[in-house]
Amino acid sequence: MAGEWVVWALLSAAFAAATAILAKAGSAAIDPDLATLIRTAVVLVCLLVLVTATGKWTTSETPSTRTVTLLVLSGIATGASWLCYFRALKAGEVSKVAPVDKLSVVLVAVFAVVFLRERLNAREWTGIGLVAAGVLVLALKR
Incomplete structure (x- = not known):
């Protein structure tokens, strides 16, 4: 049986699939940066409600400076990703943009090996290679 993850x-x-379709349809008539801001504001409000409702404002753990720095950098990367994604959606078809965006799967695997010292076996590298090949097939012009 598969794990909870x-x-x-x-x-x-x-x-994420619903997000792509809704983002493309919802941002068709507005600037992609404004669309990203609206989406980000909604995420912020939802998380504020969730954290408040579950009482997670107080915790026994105190985050280290390193933890906070890494999370801030992750937030900056997320914002940059979302800005680029909405601009790509504005310029292209969602059925092409979303799969190319998933090249992140390949990059995550490579970054995990390089920066986190994770090890992937041959089967896992084969899967990553197939994802990369799929992105290339979808991205190439006919």
């Missing part, structure tokens, strides 16, 4: 990852994929 698989359920969360599948839900993430389903929500």
Whole structure:
């Protein structure tokens, strides 16, 4: 039986798919940067409600400076990703933009090996290679 992480990852994929379709349709008539701001504001409000409702403002752990720095950098990377994504959606078809965006799967694997010292076996590298090949097939002009 798959672990709990698989359920969360599948839900993430389903929500990401919905996000792409809704973002393309919702941002068709506005500037992509404004669309990103609206999306970000909604995410912020939802998380404020969730953290407040679950009482997670107080915690026994005090985050280290390193932890906070890494999370701030992650937030900056997320913002940059979202800005680029909305600009790509404005310029292209969602059925092409979203798969190319998923090249991040390949980059995550490479970055995990380089920066986190994770090890991938031959089967995992084969899967990553297939993702990369799929992105190339979808990105190349006909």
